[in-house]
Amino acid sequence: MHFASSLAAAPSIHDQPRSDCPIHTALDLLGDRWSLLVIRDMMFAGKRHFREFLQSEEGISSNILADRLATLVASGILTKAEDPTHKQKAVYSLTDRGIGLLPVLTALSAWSQQQFAHTRRPEAVALVEGGAATQKKMAAALRRQHLP
Numbered sequence: 001m002h003f004a005s006s007l008a009a010a011p012s013i014h015d016q017p018r019s020d021c022p023i024h025t026a027l028d029l030l031g032d033r034w035s036l037l038v039i040r041d042m043m044f045a046g047k048r049h050f051r052e053f054l055q056s057e058e059g060i061s062s063n064i065l066a067d068r069l070a071t072l073v074a075s076g077i078l079t080k081a082e083d084p085t086h087k088q089k090a091v092y093s094l095t096d097r098g099i100g101l102l103p104v105l106t107a108l109s110a111w112s113q114q115q116f117a118h119t120r121r122p123e124a125v126a127l128v129e130g131g132a133a134t135q136k137k138m139a140a141a142l143r144r145q146h147l148p
C-alpha cells in the first residue's frame with residue numbers, strides 16, 4: 001500500500017470520537033501493544049528506520065508495523081521524512097506529543113517491575129529509580145535527537 005493512501009486510511013482521534021474520556025482517546029491511539037513498542041524502541045533503543053523496528057525481539061510483522069507507523073504519524077506522535085543518507089529509506093522521529101509519552105512508558109515499566117520481578121532489567125530499573133530528574137534529562141536528549 002502506498003504511504004499516502006495508508007495515511008488517509010489511518011484512524012484519527014478527530015473522526016467522530018465515541019467518547020470524550022481521556023483514557024478512551026489514549027487507548028484509541030495506543031491501545032495495542034505494537035504502537036507502544038515502536039515508541040519504546042525509538043525512545044530507549046534509538047531505532048528510527050522500518051527495518052530496525054522489524055528486528056525487535058517481539059517480532060512485529062511488516063504489515064502491522066507499516067499500519068502502526070502510519071497511524072502514529074497521522075496522530076502527530078511521529079513524523080516521517082526521507083532519510084538524507086539513503087533516498088529509498090524513511091526516517092521516523094518523535095514529535096513533542098510522542099516525547100510526552102515518556103512518563104507513560106516509565107509508569108508502565110514501574111508497575112511491571114513491581115508486579116513481575118523478571119522484568120527488572122537494569123536499564124528499566126535505572127529509569128524508574130531515577131525519577132523525574134532522569135525523565136527530564138532523557139526528554140531533553142530525545143528533543144535534541146528528534147526535533148528540528
